[in-house]
Amino acid sequence: MQQLMLRYPTGKVALSGVTLDIHQGQFVYLIGESGAGKSSLMKMLYGGVRPSSGQLSVQQIDMREAGEARIREIRQRTGIIFQDHKLLFARTVFENVALPLRVQGWKTERLIPRVRKVLEYVGLADRLWSYPQALSGGEQQRVAIARAMTANPSIIIADEPTGNLDIETASRVLDYLMDLNRQGATVIMATHDLHLLESHPGRVIQLHAGSLAGGDL
């Protein structure tokens, strides 16, 4: 991304003059105070908002010029994890995790083994038919991770995934993300939990008031 700027219709400038490159396979922490522009930057990476000016390419796709089809393409290759999980509470764990595959047109017979494998990976094979409200916060976040990784995305965007978790659970969540990164996925994670950076090192990008603060740390 080069000289990236994002101004919302309200006039608020969320990002200004951000220039950086994130290469495939990196594990990147986005840190900064609330309102620094972390979430806005991540939204731009999956086409949730378009840059107002500057250049942003995600997997060789220009996000300013990309049509709906290209944005959908990017989203199908991106796993998104939210701080509040955004799980569907009226659907089972299995259905939540199967959703990205269903969106990509996978037949039920084909997606079952994949969902099973992913849920076994996050240690929730015994909660397939549970509903999310029956799970603890950590388990819900693991379901969200399973959902994000089920379609085998090349980018995982995690917006403060450990925000509501205790240190031990947060560390476990980071373990999963690190593991996915080792398998080749680019992980971009916004966080306030700076203590995690010691146990789970990665590239750190600090934002302050919508701009890069002192470059990469």
Add this chain to the structure above:
Amino acid sequence: MRRNSTPELIPDKVNPRLPGGFNVPPFGIQQTLAVIIVCIALWAVGAIWLGVQAASQWVGGWQDDIHIHVYLDTANASQEPELRSALEAIPQISALRKISPEEAARWMQEWLDNAGLNQKELVSRLPITFELSLNDEQSQFLFDDIRDAATRHGGAVNESEVDMAQAHQWIAQAEYLAWFASLILALAMALIISNTLRMMLLARADEIHLMRLMGAKEWFVRMPFILEGMLLGGIAGIAAWILLWPLLLGTGEWLEMLQVDLNMWVLLLPLLLGGALVGAFGALVATARVDSSEKAG
């Protein structure tokens, strides 16, 4: 909700309720209510068209036998040949027959249930009568031509018979009104279905938002709602058709008396497809404004 301590394996045969695409969501109370309301409206549409069908058959039944009578007072008897010629010149009159006074008197006696009138006196008082058979009673100026010919030669037309012969116009008007009522009811049905689906859309807003975040195509997001709308309309159509049978059976004797034989099967497809079409239209209206901030582009 099942919570076992032992691992729950996914059975080989499993049918998870996955959203999107051609998967129709489960029916709830709102959908059931919508089906009931749309069914009542479709029943009304079906009843209207059954009525039109019955009226058409009834009118068609006696219209085949209808004749128009033109009367000429005996005082104007000299005009009879001219009147006959003028009437015969009208192309829509297929046959013209002069009814003898004796025949007319006999018919009148029968009509009055042999009231004991003096046959001779009756014959002397009855006018000269022509009986006209028509080959196209729907012709635009036919009755004006007959009326014109009669008045030119001192005669008169039986206007009651003219009104009866023109009953097809009433049927045409009734059909027009039936179309109008059907259209209004169709719009109301589409609105009901649209409103129901709008509630469903709001209830599933998170799901739609997530599917878009995952790169779902617009048809994939909207298709379940369109299918649901069609299904709601289709089910209501079949239910309305079934509920029309008691109406038909209840009026069976009356219809038989009028020599009307209604065909209910003719209504099955229109009600089914009409319901589905109205449902699809309602769904399109409901989903037209489904937007989220994460919509691609």
